[in-house]
Amino acid sequence: MVQIRDRKADHINICINERIAPGHCYWDDVRLVHNALPEIGMDDIDMTCWLYGKKLDFPLIVTAITGGFPGAAKINSNIAEACAELGIGMGIGSERAGVTGTCPESYSVIKNYDVPLVIGNVGAPQLVPQKSGDLFSKEMVGQAKDLIGADVMAVHLNYLQEVVQPEGDTNGAGVRDAIRSLAQEYPIMVKETGAGISRDVADRLKGIGILGIDVAGMGGTSFAAVELYRAMAANDEVRTNMGETFFDWGIPTPASVVETAGCGLPVIASGGILDGTHIASAISLGATCGGVANAVLREATESADAVKRKLTVLREELRAAMLLTGCKDLKALGKARHVILGETRQWIDAL
DSSP states (O other): OOOHHHHHHHHHHHHHHSOOSOSOOGGGGEEEOOOSOOOOOGGGOBOOEEETTEEESSSEEEOOOOOSSTTHHHHHHHHHHHHHHHTOEEEOOOOHHHHTTSOTHHHHGGGGSOOSOEEEEEEGGGGSOOTTOOOOOHHHHHHHHHHHTOSEEEEEEOHHHHHHSTTOOOOOTTHHHHHHHHHTTSOEEEEESSSOOOHHHHHHHHTTTOOOEEOOOBTSOOHHHHHHHHHHHTTOHHHHHHHHHTTTOSOBHHHHHHHHTTSSSOEEEESSOOSHHHHHHHHHTTOSEEEESGGGHHHHTTOHHHHHHHHHHHHHHHHHHHHHTTOSBHHHHTTOOEEEOHHHHHHHHHO
């Protein structure tokens, strides 16, 4: 039986060393219309973002990456230090391991830094009965929140990963009611993990007390791909084939943002964002802020300074995109003219 800590270490190694994203960058299909006469200066631009009652210095969250094995403490410490210094939000990897006693310090290290918005993480499949017998109670969600001093707890929807993972939990019955129950006691948001959220799902979520959603769409890390490599290493022919089949399953992130932006909840756009123009495009489509994970993973294994440098580049690219579209603040950026081309246009039109 594979231990959680071993699986989490596998995930990090695979994300750094293997191809785990589709070949097409859907964000490159979204083009902001250039404003040759912006009538603002770079110093006039206000990138302040408010999310869940917390002020971010620019609209970005380093979303859930890891926790639960010894090497995760360094990664999370480096990310937390950079996020605190730059004034942006941070999510943590699934906390089941930490709550059940596997390397809790790899999560709690985030409490050493003054991160303006901290997002905890529990898995939707573990909120309902599974063959594995694992069940994450309300009390355990509270423990996960306290472990990192979370402002909001994310419930992640990762059924694409679970169907490919040999030890996956695949019962999805009753998850909506479980989330509704949690939202009565804790500040809850819902996030996907690489396959996107449709308008129908957003509509079914918005009335049950959650605070917002992270679409985490297709175009970034595919956890079907991550589990594919694990299956190959284990000589699991069935799961290897399933990983190949579902490698690019999901809704492209820009299309998912368009689908969900009118649901009445704040939308975090993560999944395939690689630069500041992608963040600007996400906000022009209706997102509240952007989210990145794998884009800073390699830097997070190195140092806090490396993470800070990468995030600073994203911030300054966003600032430049705002100048070049004549947008002095995020409200204006949300109305910026844009065109949508290629495969993403086909997706949006078909939906």
